[in-house]
Amino acid sequence: MRNQYDLVVYSNLSVTPHMRRIKLHGESLKAFPTGQETGYVKVDFSKDKNTKIMRSYTIRAFDPERRLLTLDFVDHGDLGPASRWARQAKKGASIRVFGPGATKLLDPHADWYLIGGDMSALPAIGANLEALRADAKGYVIVEILSQEDQQLLNLPTGMEVIWLIQEDSDPPNKQLVETIRAVNWLPGRVYPWFAGEFDGMRNMRAYFRDEKNIDIHSMYLSCYWKLGATDEGMKRAKRIDAESDLEGTNIQ
Known part of the structure; x- marks a missing residue:
C-alpha cells in the first residue's frame, strides 16, 4: 500500500x-x-x-x-x-x-455462487459479477436504501438478482440475513461472498459455518462498516472479533 x-x-x-x-x-x-x-x-x-x-x-x-x-x-x-x-x-x-x-475475487471453481451485501458492497459485487464465467449460476442479494437505488448489473443469465429495500426500523443487513436463509440451496459446492455491516456479517458467518458447514477457505465475508462506530471503531471491533474467534472464520 x-x-x-x-x-x-x-x-x-x-x-x-x-x-x-x-x-x-x-x-x-x-x-x-x-x-x-x-x-x-x-x-x-x-x-x-x-x-x-x-x-x-x-x-x-x-x-x-x-x-x-x-x-x-x-x-x-x-x-x-x-x-x-x-x-x-x-x-x-x-x-x-x-x-x-488485494483483490477480493470469487472462487472460479465453485459450482454456484451466493453473492451479496449492502450498498457499500455494490462496487465490489458489480466488478466480481463482470468477471464471472458465462455459465455461472446462483444468487445476488443486495440490500439498498430505496427502490431507485437498483443498478443495472452485468451478470451471467444464470445469476438471479434479489433487491431488498432496507426498512427504516430494521437494523442494517437484517433482511439480507433472512433472505439468505430462505433461498433455494442449489446442488454442488457454493462459494458465499458477502460484505456489509459488522453485526450482519457476524450473523452470516455463524449461518454458513455452523449451520451449512462451509469451510473457512470456501467463503469470503468482510465488514465494511459498523453501525454507530467510526472507521477506527469498526477496525477495533474487527480486531477483537478476530482474537475471540481464532478457530473460525474472521470477519475481514
Missing part, C-alpha cells in the same frame, strides 16, 4: 440517489497495475498533516489507456468526510490515493 498517486477528478456522476461514481485521472496512473478490480485504494481526505483521514474504496474499474480510475461512493449526505467530499468534488479537484490493496 506504499504506491502513491496524485490525481484529479475527471467526472462525478450520480448513479442512483445514494451512489456517486467518480472517475479520477492522472499521469501517475501509468504505473497503476491492471486487473485490480475488486481490490481497493486508500483515499486521503486529510485537510492537514496533523489530522489523517484515510478511507478504503473498491476499485470499480480501471482504464489504463485513458488513465482513469473509477470509484463508487455511497452518498450519506454530508455526514462524513468521504461522503461530503464526493458530493462536492468538481472536475479538476485534487485527491491523493494509495494502493492498490
